[in-house]
Amino acid sequence: MRHGRRLPAGAAxxxxxxxxxxxxxxxxxxxxxxxxxxxxxxxxxxxxxxPFRRSSARNHVAVSVASVGGTxxxxxxxxxxxxPVQRTLVLIxxxxxxxxxxxxxxxxxxxxxxxxxxxxxxxxxxxxxGVTDATRALVAELAGDDDRIRFFDFPKGPRKGERHxxxxxxxxxxxxxxxxxxxxxxxxxxxxVLDDLLTDxxxxxxxxxxxxxxxxxxxxxxxxxxxxxxxxMLSELFNRFDLTFGAHTxxxxxRLPHGWHTTPAExxxxxxxxxxxxxxxPWCRARSAMIPTGINTWTxxxxxxxxxxxxxxxxRWHSRISDADYREQLCTDIIRRFxxxxxxxxxxxxxxxxxxxxxxxxxxxxxxxxxxxxxAAHLMRASKSWRLTAPLRSLRSRAARR
Numbered sequence: 472m473r474h475g476r477r478l479p480a481g482a483a484x485x486x487x488x489x490x491x492x493x494x495x496x497x498x499x500x501x502x503x504x505x506x507x508x509x510x511x512x513x514x515x516x517x518x519x520x521x522p523f524r525r526s527s528a529r530n531h532v533a534v535s536v537a538s539v540g541g542t543x544x545x546x547x548x549x550x551x552x553x554x555p556v557q558r559t560l561v562l563i564x565x566x567x568x569x570x571x572x573x574x575x576x577x578x579x580x581x582x583x584x585x586x587x588x589x590x591x592x593x594x595x596x597x598x599x600x601g602v603t604d605a606t607r608a609l610v611a612e613l614a615g616d617d618d619r620i621r622f623f624d625f626p627k628g629p630r631k632g633e634r635h636x637x638x639x640x641x642x643x644x645x646x647x648x649x650x651x652x653x654x655x656x657x658x659x660x661x662x663x664v665l666d667d668l669l670t671d672x673x674x675x676x677x678x679x680x681x682x683x684x685x686x687x688x689x690x691x692x693x694x695x696x697x698x699x700x701x702x703x704m705l706s707e708l709f710n711r712f713d714l715t716f717g718a719h720t721x722x723x724x725x726r727l728p729h730g731w732h733t734t735p736a737e738x739x740x741x742x743x744x745x746x747x748x749x750x751x752x753p754w755c756r757a758r759s760a761m762i763p764t765g766i767n768t769w770t771x772x773x774x775x776x777x778x779x780x781x782x783x784x785x786x787r788w789h790s791r792i793s794d795a796d797y798r799e800q801l802c803t804d805i806i807r808r809f810x811x812x813x814x815x816x817x818x819x820x821x822x823x824x825x826x827x828x829x830x831x832x833x834x835x836x837x838x839x840x841x842x843x844x845x846x847a848a849h850l851m852r853a854s855k856s857w858r859l860t861a862p863l864r865s866l867r868s869r870a871a872r873r
Contacts, residue, residue, distance in 0.1 A: 564592040565662050566645030566721065568636060569653055570714075572600045572627075575609055576782030577654040577768075580789050582613055582620070584656035584765075587793065589663050595620045596639045601627025629733045631741050637731035640724060649718040654768055654781055656789045657715075658798060661764035665718045672758040673723035674749040676712040678805075681767040682788065688766075690805050695757035701750050710743040715765050717742065719749060727752070763802060766792055 567585050571578055578597075585595055597610050597620065607624065614620040621642075625635040640648065647669045649662060661677065668675045679691040693711035694700045703709040724730060727748050734744040749755045766788050768781065776784070791797050851857055 563594060563645050564590050564647070564666060566594050566596060566640070566643040566648045567651060567662075568596045568598060568639060568643075568648065569651045570598045570600060570632060570636060571602060571606060571653040572632070573603065573606075574653040574778060574781070575603070575605045576778045577785050578606065578609060579613070580656055580782060580785045581651055581653050584658075584789055585651065586617065587659050588657065588661065589659050590666060593619060593662065594644060596623060596643070597621070598623045598632070598635050598639050599625055600632030600635055601625070630736075631734075633731040633733055633741055633745070635731075637729075640721075640730065643721055645721060647718055647720050648724060650714045651765075652713070652715045652767065654785060655715040655765060656785055656792070657765040658763070658792045664760055664762055664764050668758055668760045669718060669720050672756045674717075674719040674746075674755055675758040675760060676716045676718065677760045677762055677764040679712040679716045679767060680763045680765065680801075680805075681769045683769065688801065688804075690763065690808065692761055692809065693759045695750075695759045701757065704743065705747055705750055708739065708743070710740055710746065713767065714742045715767055717746065723749065723755065726754070763798075763805060 569578070569581055569585075582595065582597075585593070595617075597613075599606060599610075599622065602624065607622075610620070610622045614622060623635065623639045625632060625638075628635055647662075647665055649665055651657060664677055665675070668677075675695065676693065679693070681689045681691070683689050691711045729748065731745060734741040738744050750757060768785055768788065792801070
C-alpha cells in the first residue's frame with residue numbers, strides 16, 4: 472500500500488526485472504508519439520513559470536553567484552572561500568552554447584535550429600576556438616539580426632578549447648544550459664523537453680540520433696537513472712550521448728569542482744570527460760529522456776565531404792525534422808526498433824536467468840556433497856578405531872619422512 476492506493480500485482484518487483492528496465496525508453500517513446508501534436512512535450516509535470524520579458528524591469532532579481540576570480544588554471548577554488556557576490560541578472564529559460572572552430576557553412580544551420588525552438592526565451596553563446604575571418608563575418612551577420620546571440624572570440628586553445636566554454640558560462644543567465652555542435656541541429660521541441668526534464672534533475676540528455684555512412688538514422692538509448700549505466704560511464708570509455716544532446720542546470724554547473732577544463736591528452740572524448748564531473752557528484756540527479764530531439768550528422772564518419780556538402784546535408788535534415796509528420800514517423804520507427812531490441816534483450820535475460828539457476832542448483836548440490844563428506848570425516852575421527860590406530864599412522868608418517 473502506498474499513499475493509500477494498492478499497487479498492481481508484481482509492481483514491487485519490476486525494478487529488479489531487466490526486461491522492464493530495458494523497456495523504459497520504449498514506454499517514453501510511445502508516450503511521446505501520443506503527445507507529439509503538442510508543440511512542447513509534457514511528459515514530466517510542468518512547474519508554474521513566471522512570464523519572462525527581456526526588457527521588463529520586474530525580471531531583474533538579485534541572485535547569489537559564486538565569485539570565479541583569483542583561481543589558478545586547473546586548481547579548484549574552495550567552495551566557500553569567499554562569500555557569494557550579489558549580482559542583478561535577468562533570468563531567462565536557457566543558455567545555448569555552440570562551440571565552433573572551422574565549420575563555417577554548417578554553423579548557420581545550427582543557429583537556425585536554435586532560433587526555431589518552441590521556447591524563445593534563450594541566449595545563444597557562440598564560442599570561437601581559433602576561428603577564421605569567415606566565421607567572424609557570419610556571426611556578425613547573425614548577431615546583427617538577433618540580439619540574443621553573443622560571440623566569444625578566443626584564440627585556439629588546447630584540445631577543443633574546453634576552457635573557453637567555462638569562461639563564457641561565467642556570463643550565462645539561463646536556468647538550464649544546453650549545448651549544440653556546430654555541424655548538428657535540433658528539432659523545435661529540444662529546449663522544451665530539456666526544460667521539463669531538468670525541472671527535477673541537475674543533469675540529463677535526450678535520445679541521441681545520428682546519421683550513419685548510408686544516410687540512415689541510428690538511435691542510441693541510455694539510462695542515467697540506472698546505477699550500472701552510470702558506473703560504466705565512470706569506469707569505461709562508454710558514452711551514449713554527445714555534446715548536442717546533453718544539458719544541465721546552471722546552478723549544478725556552478726557546484727562542480729572545475730567545470731569545463733582541458734581534457735587530458737590520453738582521454739579521447741572531451742564530452743564524456745565533462746559528463747563524468749556531474750556523475751561523480753553524490754548530489755547530482757541525472758536523468759535520461761528517451762525522446763529524439765536532434766540530429767547528429769557524425770561528420771567524422773564521412774571525412775571526404777566538403778564543408779558546403781556537409782551544410783547542404785544538414786539543411787536537408789533540418790528541413791525533415793522540422794516537419795511534425797516526419798518527426799512522428801521517425802518516433803514510430805524508433806519505437807519499432809526498440810521493441811525488437813527489447814524482445815531480444817528479454818530472451819537473452821531469460822536464457823541468462825535459466826543458466827544462472829542451473830549453476831546455482833549445481834553449487835547447492837556440490838555444497839551438500841562437501842557437507843556430507845565433512846560429516847563423515849568428523850564421525851570417523853571421533854570413532855574408537857581411529858584412536859586405536861593413531862600410533863600406526865604416526866609410525867607411517869615418520870617412515871615416509873626418512
